[in-house]
Amino acid sequence: MSDCTRITCDLCIVGTGMAGMSAALFAARRGLSTALVGRTGEIIFATGLLDLLGVHPVEEGRTWEDPWAGIAALVRDLPQHPYARLATEAIRSAFDEVLGFLEESGLPYCGRPDRNVAVVTSLGTLKTTYRAPLSCWAGIEAREGRRPCLIADIQGLKGFSARQIAETAGKAWPGLKTARLVLPALQGAGELFPERLARSLELDSHRQTLTEALRPHLEGVQAVGLPAVLGVSRPAAVRAAIEARLGLPVFEIPTMPPGVAGLRLKEAFERGLAGQGVMLFLENRVFRAAGSPAGAFQLEAGRAAPEVTIHANAVILATGRFMGGGLAADRHRVREPLFDLPVHQPGERDEWHRTEFLDPRGHPVNRAGIEVDASFRPLAGLGRAAFPQLFAAGSILAHQDWMRMKCGSGLAMATAWAAVAHAQRLLGRGEPAGA
Ligand SMILES: Cc1cc2nc3c(=O)[nH]c(=O)nc-3n(C[C@H](O)[C@H](O)[C@H](O)COP(=O)(O)OP(=O)(O)OC[C@H]3O[C@@H](n4cnc5c(N)ncnc54)[C@H](O)[C@@H]3O)c2cc1C
Structure with a gap:
């Protein structure tokens, strides 16, 4: 470890999917010195379409033309869903800020006011x-x-x-x-x-x-x-x-994944974030992370082995699910490998999946993940935050099934927006717009 480069920052974001990239954008624009570490994620497999909410309840396969009405119904029916922790204005602000950034980056998006649209695949x-x-x-x-x-x-x-x-x-x-x-x-x-x-x-x-x-x-x-x-x-x-x-x-x-649409998003973010002064550690993995009760974190990152030690006052965990390694499963349990956080999951291994692979309700393991408090801080148990300045965003969060609900990018951006707003407040760096 003594040969490692050392850097310090306000906020270190782990994960370069839609949640991590969006969080880095929001943080840099709010004046936080920000480091972003991650390996290429699901973003390159994405269609490039930005979902907010398409389907609820999944067992009925009901699609919503008005996603905001869909979110209102979802929040009513599933009060533990991450969207239930967010004001509608926060979700809108997150979308608007990312879409504005993408437009400035030469990747304009469009849609109808407050409406979903149907795209031929x-x-x-x-x-x-x-x-x-x-x-x-x-x-x-x-x-x-x-x-x-x-x-x-x-x-x-x-x-x-x-x-x-x-x-x-x-x-x-x-x-x-x-x-x-x-x-x-x-x-x-x-x-x-x-x-x-x-x-x-x-x-x-x-x-x-x-x-x-x-x-x-x-x-x-x-x-x-x-x-x-x-x-x-x-x-x-x-x-x-x-x-x-x-x-x-x-x-x-859109073509089958991995396609060009996801690559365009990845490249637009990488260019734009470098321009915003984000310290980028792309294609890097965080091997170890430790936090102190006082709030400071130390993360060891590198390509094949630790090459840099990042000292950060706050961390956003945006490491995704099983595909990118944000969650890992052995024969008995789903684990969060970086901080060893408790993972909400079915009680027994044989409850992870339903008998029918295509069961319209999805599988209980798809809703496993990290539970958070009202400030998007992972819980250690009994409602306590695991660390005062550790936050989580994106698909690693529990109580959602983004693939079936068609809410992947919206969930990633909006929870990233809220996590940054809470980090900003806890770090005492100005008053964020209401999260
Ligand atoms: C095939 C496919 C199609 C999709 N289509 C759509 C779509 O049409 N519309 C839509 O809105 N969304 C779509 N998505 C979803 C979207 O791309 C994201 O998966 C989703 O938004 C969740 O993003 P995330 O950032 O939380 O997680 P991820 O995208 O999984 O990113 C997590 C990142 O963290 C990294 N990571 C994990 N552990 C570490 C570590 N220790 N150190 C460093 N990095 C680490 C992973 O490598 C990965 O880069 C699609 C996804 C897939 C796979």
């Missing part, structure tokens, strides 16, 4: 979400207006079939034409991966190849749908250039 099914990348918007409107469109796929790109989309979505969206584009100049030999294709379309000559391949299929269509591969770092410019060549609106359809 790569399977042709509909996904309810609150805010979609602007690159999807022409497709959302075209489907609602039943306008004739061309859906095109690209030979070699797996998991995206225009014909399948048209067959499934076409029942309620007549006039869909399909085309398969063969683009040897872009794909070279072998398989085609979304990221590679997206980066190649940042070159004008490759966009020209794409538009020339589309041109014979445009008769009678009012918009063109393509897999979400239209650029990584400058998607708006890439799409605008293709639209200008075609003289038609172009929209993206």
